[in-house]
Amino acid sequence: MTTDLASKMGQELSGKILEISGQNPHLCMQCGTCSASCTGIDLMDLLPRQVMRLIQLGNARALACRSIWICSTCLLCTARCPRGIDIARLMEALRVINLRKGNEVLAPEKIPVDLIKEVPQMALTSGFRKLSA
Ligand code: SF4
Numbered sequence: 001m002t003t004d005l006a007s008k009m010g011q012e013l014s015g016k017i018l019e020i021s022g023q024n025p026h027l028c029m030q031c032g033t034c035s036a037s038c039t040g041i042d043l044m045d046l047l048p049r050q051v052m053r054l055i056q057l058g059n060a061r062a063l064a065c066r067s068i069w070i071c072s073t074c075l076l077c078t079a080r081c082p083r084g085i086d087i088a089r090l091m092e093a094l095r096v097i098n099l100r101k102g103n104e105v106l107a108p109e110k111i112p113v114d115l116i117k118e119v120p121q122m123a124l125t126s127g128f129r130k131l132s133a
């Protein structure tokens, strides 16, 4: 892949994220407050601060990381970001881009029937809203 093509793809990704989230990731100064506040950090493969940096760079690794699916939209990072960035919205934008491509994490047909009987219906509904295309 040429540098020009990689740069064009990066710009397209940044544009899409901006359009969906309405947030400007370039305001991020990499202070790490979001990572220090994050309630899901133990299960994430990238810190929220690192996800922010990848978004700034238009790097597609931001789409492929586990952290965006682990994010519970608790909004602590959003409330504490000194630059006023709604990080949770950016995480959601990354999920939406994946789901629009059909990259879903929870496929209804793959859930064992026994589990469907046990899991609260609200949990299933929430899971489908967040994780299914
Ligand atoms: S808290 Fe805000 S400014 Fe600091 S790293 Fe996170 S997104 Fe960037």
Ligand code: SF4
Pocket (backbone or CB within 6 Å): 034, 037, 038, 039, 040, 041, 048, 070, 071, 072, 073, 074, 075, 076, 077, 078, 087, 088, 091
């Ligand atoms: S909204 Fe997501 S990224 Fe932000 S603190 Fe909560 S779990 Fe972490």
